[in-house]
Every structure is written in structure tokens, then in C-alpha cells.
Amino acid sequence: xxxxxxxxxxxxxxxxxxxxxxxxxxxxxxxxxxxxxxxxxxxxxxxxxxxxxxxxxxxxxxxxxxxxxxxxxxxxxxxxxxxxxxxxxxxxxxxxxxxxxxxxxxxxxxxxxxxxxxxxxxxxxxxxxxxxxxxxxxxxxxxxxxxxxxxxxxxxxxxxxxxxxxxxxxxxxxxxxxxxxxxxxxxxxxxxxxxxxxxxxxxxxxxxxxxxxxxxxxxxxxxxxxxxxxxxxxxxxxxxxxxxxxxxxxxxxxxxxxxxxxxxxxxxxxxxxxxxxxxxxxxxxxxxxxxxxxxxxxxxxxxxxxxxxxxxxxxxxx
Numbered sequence: 001x002x003x004x005x006x007x008x009x010x011x012x013x014x015x016x017x018x019x020x021x022x023x024x025x026x027x028x029x030x031x032x033x034x035x036x037x038x039x040x041x042x043x044x045x046x047x048x049x050x051x052x053x054x055x056x057x058x059x060x061x062x063x064x065x066x067x068x069x070x071x072x073x074x075x076x077x078x079x080x081x082x083x084x085x086x087x088x089x090x091x092x093x094x095x096x097x098x099x100x101x102x103x104x105x106x107x108x109x110x111x112x113x114x115x116x117x118x119x120x121x122x123x124x125x126x127x128x129x130x131x132x133x134x135x136x137x138x139x140x141x142x143x144x145x146x147x148x149x150x151x152x153x154x155x156x157x158x159x160x161x162x163x164x165x166x167x168x169x170x171x172x173x174x175x176x177x178x179x180x181x182x183x184x185x186x187x188x189x190x191x192x193x194x195x196x197x198x199x200x201x202x203x204x205x206x207x208x209x210x211x212x213x214x215x216x217x218x219x220x221x222x223x224x225x226x227x228x229x230x231x232x233x234x235x236x237x238x239x240x241x242x243x244x245x246x247x248x249x250x251x252x253x254x255x256x257x258x259x260x261x262x263x264x265x266x267x268x269x270x271x272x273x274x275x276x277x278x279x280x281x282x283x284x285x286x287x288x289x290x291x292x293x294x295x296x297x298x299x300x301x302x303x304x305x306x307x308x309x310x311x312x313x314x315x316x317x318x
Contacts, residue, residue, distance in 0.1 A: 012064030015052050019045035020071050026078035031245045033205045039244040040276050042079040043264050047274040082243035082261035088288035090310035095191035098123040101235035102304035103130050106161045110299030111138030117298035121306050126166040127199040129236045152184040163199045177227045178220025192311045196228040200236040218249045225254040232284040239278050256282035259292040265303040281307045288312040
């Protein structure tokens with residue numbers, strides 16, 4: 001091996017160290033927040049690994065190519081639970097409805113962009129979280145096409161933001177059950193029947209919070225599930241991918257199922273293929289996921305998520 005090829009091979013292997021550490025963290029199942037933070041970057045690590053592997057193939061660096069393939073396989077295993085969760089099977093001829101959910105970002109003042117994004121999605125139900133006061137004044141423009149609307153109160157503590165719900169179908173706000181986090185809910189009379197739709201915003205894992213704050217807030221999702229055992233959708237900014245600590249906890253404690261987490265939602269500065277899906281949509285098993293896609297940019301640093309649901313087919317007898 002020539003000196004130049006040796007240098008290129010070593011460079012490639014060094015570049016693969018970070019994806020290898022992220023794969024190990026994601027597969028370890030360790031819940032400590034420093035390990036958990038690394039587990040959030042599986043999509044970014046996968047994209048980096050693919051790029052290094054492609055360059056290694058072009059340059060015929062076979063050691064680096066083999067290492068890229070091995071690390072890519074580990075990342076695929078680590079990311080599979082968030083990228084390929086079960087969608088369920090819709091009941092025959094079941095009526096469907098769609099949901100637009102987004103973290104608007106408290107500093108977002110671009111009412112026109114949000115209005116365009118909501119209009120382009122043409123969803124039946126809209127859930128907006130982290131709506132700052134400048135944007136509250138523009139909600140008539142953003143949600144004017146929806147006859148049924150409700151804007152929640154300013155969330156207690158932290159920065160002044162609200163949640164907003166809008167629907168083509170009748171909705172009624174319901175009492176909150178999780179005071180440890182920012183969450184609001186409404187029952188929507190969808191074509192699939194009454195569905196409780198909850199908007200949530202969990203805190204960041206770092207900085208500013210104690211290590212178990214996300215865990216404590218995730219327990220609030222279980223509180224919603226216990227209070228509303230029928231068809232339920234929980235959407236919002238979980239500040240965690242569904243395969244990491246918080247996502248695993250929510251699924252274990254509630255039985256809720258996440259929508260696929262690719263392409264990613266945050267930050268918008270990255271290509272969606274490399275972004276993290278911290279903006280999640282969870283559903284109860286009595287609903288089937290028909291579609292999940294990203295919406296048009298809305299001025300936030302989070303991409304909106306558009307999902308479509310129908311009643312799930314009953315399980316086979318016996």
C-alpha cells in the first residue's frame with residue numbers, strides 16, 4: 001500500500017470513529033443522558049457513514065469500505081425501530097383523516113410562511129405548539145379556513161407560548177392531566193369517530209434541566225393515555241427520537257406507536273435525510289397510520305409533520 005493510500009485509509013477510518021460511537025450508544029440501551037444524547041444522531045451518523053463509504057469505494061480503499069459497511073449495518077439496526085415502526089392495517093373502507101403538527105418556534109414571526117405551510121398541507125386537524133405571542137395575533141390568517149378552533153392558555157413557567165388546535169370537524173378541549181410538561185388536548189369528532197388529540201412539548205435533555213426531567217415528563221404521556229384510553233394521538237416536540245430513552249419509555253408505559261422517523265424534522269439547517277426526528281406523532285393501536293410525510297417550511301427551525309390515520313382493522317380472531 002502506497003503512503004498516499006495509507007493516509008487516505010487512516011483518514012477514512014478516523015472519520016468513521018464518530019458514527020461507530022453513535023451506533024454503540026444507540027444499541028447499548030443505556031439511559032444516562034450523555035449516552036442518550038449520542039443516540040439521537042443515528043440519522044446524521046448514517047449519512048456520514050454512507051458518504052465516507054462512497055468515497056472509499058471510488059478511491060478503492062477496501063479496508064475503509066468494509067468498515068463503512070459494518071458501521072452502516074450497525075446504524076441500520078440502531079435506527080430501524082424509529083425508521084420502520086409498524087403502521088397497522090386500516091379497516092376495509094375505513095374513513096381517514098389527516099393531521100398537521102408542528103413546533104412553530106416561539107421566535108417565529110413569519111405568519112405568511114406558517115399560513116402557506118398549513119394551507120399546502122390541507123390537513124383536517126392542525127396542532128401547533130410553542131406559538132409565541134407575535135404569532136398568536138396571526139392565527140386568524142393561519143387557521144382561518146378551519147371552523148373549529150381553540151387556543152390554549154400561556155404555558156406555566158418558562159417562556160410565554162401557547163398551543164393552538166384547529167379542525168374541520170367539531171372539537172372540544174379536555175382537561176389536562178400532565179402538569180409536569182406543556183400539554184393540551186382536545187377530542188375531535190373525526191370521520192373515524194372521536195379521537196383525543198394531544199399536543200406536547202418535552203424539555204431538552206441538555207442543558208438547563210436535571211437528568212430525569214425528560215423521564216418525569218414522559219410519564220405525563222402515560223397519564224394522558226390512562227385518562228383517555230380510546231383512540232389517541234399524541235403529537236409534538238418530544239426532544240428525542242422514538243428509539244432513544246424517552247421514546248422507549250413512552251412506548252413501554254403507554255403502548256402508543258410512533259410514526260416513522262425519517263426524513264428528520266430538526267434542525268431545518270440540515271438536509272432532512274440527516275436531521276433528527278424529535279417532532280413525533282404517536283398513535284394508539286386502534287388507529288392505523290396511512291401516511292407520514294414532512295410539510296412545507298413554516299418559518300420555524302422544526303419541519304412540520306403531516307400524518308394520516310384511519311381506524312385499524314380488528315386483530316384476527318383466535
